[in-house]
Amino acid sequence: MREEESNWFEELPSPEELMPLSQTLISPHLAVAFDITNSSHHQFPLQPPSAAEDEPARTLKRPRLVWTPQLHKRFVDAVAHLGIKNAVPKTIMQLMSVDGLTRENVASHLQKYRLYLKRMQGLAGGSAADSATDHLFASSPVPPHFLHPATRPASDHYLPFVPGLQQHRNHHHHQHMAVPAHFGSPRNAHFELPVLSRMGASVPGYVEDVESGGRKVLTLFPAGDD
């Protein structure tokens, strides 16, 4: 049994998408038998109590996420600001605060990105590292200190945010992602990331029909506000 936290259905599917599905899966008279006739059908799919059917909510597959350059840039920014220590999928996801983006989306992307970074460390010289699959990653500049772990960021653009500590920036006119001076609870185990107002305006993803196979795809950053 999957006991995952896949609550994506709470936000994504529009009633128009859900309705036809429910209609094909639940026969009309069954639908009336239960209470879903009561205009409450723009709720997320409840599984039919009859259990005679399969469970669409658990079986339905979320469309693949498209990592646009804009979305990737946001990812890189988040990692840069978090610092390598704090840049784990959950916190990256929170900092990015992109509506509909899941931890697994980020984890998968992070894994690939790390491989890309390793591949580039090898070619620290000058040679192009582009294996043609790296177009996405190449679309956003890699902050220098990603490649040299021992090295501190030369500029204060990437000052790692440490939860308990207060940052002192002398010049603060880089409205990148403003990290609030005080946030969450002090040092303790987990801290809460507030919804950042500037960087964090959650973008409501939309679903696009692409590709000849009719695969549905999720594009979160169609046109950046970046």
Place this chain on the structure above:
DNA sequence: AAACAAATAT
């Protein structure tokens, strides 16, 4: 529970 890397699947 979450992170991680490697392998594998779609």
Place this chain on the structure above:
DNA sequence: AATATTTGTT
């Protein structure tokens, strides 16, 4: 090819 999912380990 790009992303997701699974697996085994910490």
